Amino acid sequence: MIGGxxxxxxxxxxxxxxxxxxxxxxxxxxxxxxxxxxxxTGNRFDRFANIPFSLVSELLVYRDRDAxxxxxxxxxDPQNANTMIHAILGDDSVTLVVDDVAESTMASTVKAVQExxxxxxxxxxxxxx
Amino acid sequence: MTADEQxxxxxxxILREVNLDSIFTPPTMKAVLFDRMxxxxxxxxxxxxxxxxxxxxxxxxxxxxxxxxxxNAHRVYMLLEAIAFQCSPEILVMAWMVLLGARIERVEYKYxxxxxxxxxxxxxxxxxxTEVTFQSSExxxxxxxxxxxxxxANDQPMIEGFHYLWIPPRKLWNHDFYVETAQGSFGAADxxxxxxxxxxxxxxxxxxxxxxxxxxxxxxxxxGNPVFAHRGSEVNRPTLELAxxxxxxxxxxxxxxxxxxxxx
Numbered sequence: 001m002i003g004g005x006x007x008x009x010x011x012x013x014x015x016x017x018x019x020x021x022x023x024x025x026x027x028x029x030x031x032x033x034x035x036x037x038x039x040x041t042g043n044r045f046d047r048f049a050n051i052p053f054s055l056v057s058e059l060l061v062y063r064d065r066d067a068x069x070x071x072x073x074x075x076x077d078p079q080n081a082n083t084m085i086h087a088i089l090g091d092d093s094v095t096l097v098v099d100d101v102a103e104s105t106m107a108s109t110v111k112a113v114q115e116x117x118x119x120x121x122x123x124x125x126x127x128x129x
Numbered sequence: 130m131t132a133d134e135q136x137x138x139x140x141x142x143i144l145r146e147v148n149l150d151s152i153f154t155p156p157t158m159k160a161v162l163f164d165r166m167x168x169x170x171x172x173x174x175x176x177x178x179x180x181x182x183x184x185x186x187x188x189x190x191x192x193x194x195x196x197x198x199x200x201n202a203h204r205v206y207m208l209l210e211a212i213a214f215q216c217s218p219e220i221l222v223m224a225w226m227v228l229l230g231a232r233i234e235r236v237e238y239k240y241x242x243x244x245x246x247x248x249x250x251x252x253x254x255x256x257x258x259t260e261v262t263f264q265s266s267e268x269x270x271x272x273x274x275x276x277x278x279x280x281x282a283n284d285q286p287m288i289e290g291f292h293y294l295w296i297p298p299r300k301l302w303n304h305d306f307y308v309e310t311a312q313g314s315f316g317a318a319d320x321x322x323x324x325x326x327x328x329x330x331x332x333x334x335x336x337x338x339x340x341x342x343x344x345x346x347x348x349x350x351x352x353g354n355p356v357f358a359h360r361g362s363e364v365n366r367p368t369l370e371l372a373x374x375x376x377x378x379x380x381x382x383x384x385x386x387x388x389x390x391x392x393x
Contacts (some may be wrong), residue, residue: 015293016339017203022278025289029282032257048230048255049186052200108283116280116289124295
C-alpha cells in the first residue's frame with residue numbers, strides 16, 4: 001500500500017466464511033479478472049471458485065494479472081496506486097485497505113462492500129435476537 | 130461402513146451444523162435428500178459440459194460437495210437449505226454455479242394464483258462471455274428467491290449471489306433449555322432413549338454468526354453424579370462443565386435431573 005486508508009465494517013453477525021466471499025464478489029464487479037492472493041500463505045487464486053473462504057482471513061486482491069506482476073516487480077510504488085485492495089477479516093469486523101478511497105473505482109467498491117455487508121450484519125443480528 | 134455410507138454420514142453431520150438434521154432424520158427424508166443430491170450432480174455434469182473448460186469444476190458429486198465444505202462451508206449450507214426447501218435439481222445447479230462465482234444477470238419470476246409459477250434466471254459465468262439460463266415452472270423453486278443476496282451498487286439494484294439463511298436450532302428452542310453466560314450461549318436437548326428414566330442432555334454452544342457447535346453430552350443418573358462426555362477436543366470439557374453448571378443454576382436440579390415434558 002502507498003499510504004493506505006482503512007475502512008472498517010462491522011460483520012459480527014455475518015457468517016464468517018461469507019464475509020470475504022462478498023468482498024471479492026464486489027471487487028470482481030469492478031475488476032472482472034482479479035488475482036487473489038492469501039495474505040497468510042501466499043497462495044494465489046486465479047478463479048473465484050477456488051478461493052477457500054472458510055480457511056482465509058486476509059486477502060490481497062489485485063486488479064488483474066498486470067497489476068499483480070507490477071506489484072511483484074515494484075512493490076508499493078506510486079505507479080501501482082489503486083490497483084490492489086487488501087481485505088483483513090478480524091473477529092468482529094472486516095478492514096479494507098485501499099490507497100485512495102476518493103478514487104472512483106475504490107469509492108464505488110468500498111460503497112458496494114458496505115451496502116452488501118451492512119444489511120447482512122443487521123439482518124443477522126435481527127435473526128439472532 | 131462403505132465409502133458411500135461414510136460420505137452420507139458426513140453430509141448428515143453437516144446438516145447438524147445448520148440445524149437441518151431434524152428435517153432429514155426420518156429415513157424417507159434421508160432418501161429424498163440423497164436422491165436429490167444425485168440428481169443435482171447429474172444435472173450439473175450435463176450443464177457443465179456446455180461450458181468452456183476450466184470455468185467451472187467438472188463435477189458436483191457427493192465427494193466434491195464434502196471437499197467444498199472444508200473450503201467453503203457456507204456454499205454447502207446454502208445448497209442443503211435449498212434442498213430442504215424442495216428446490217429442483219435444475220435450480221440447485223443454478224444456485225451452485227452462483228456460489229462458485231457466476232454472476233446473476235437477470236431474474237424473472239411470474240406467479241398467477243392457482244395457475245402458474247415460473248422462474249427464469251440467467252447467469253454469466255466467470256469467463257464473462259458464457260451465459261446460461263435456467264427455467265423452472267416448479268412452484269417450490271420460487272423458494273430460491275429467499276436466498277438472494279440483495280445489495281446495491283451506486284444506488285442501482287444488485288444481487289451479489291445467494292446466501293445461507295440462519296435457521297434457529299429448532300430442537301433446542303422448541304423443547305428444552307437455553308442459557309446465556311459471559312462465556313457464550315448454550316442449549317440443551319434431551320436425547321436419551323424413550324425408555325430411559327433419566328435425561329441425557331446434548332449440549333450445544335450457540336453463536337450468532339456461526340453454526341451451533343456440539344460440545345458433548347451430560348447423562349443424568351438416578352444415583353451418583355452426572356457423567357460428562359465431551360465431544361472432540363479436550364478444550365470442550367471445561368466448556369461443557371461450565372454450560373451444565375449454568376443450566377443447573379438457571380433451571381435448578383429438579384428440572385435438569387428429570388426428563389422434559391414434550392408436546393405431542
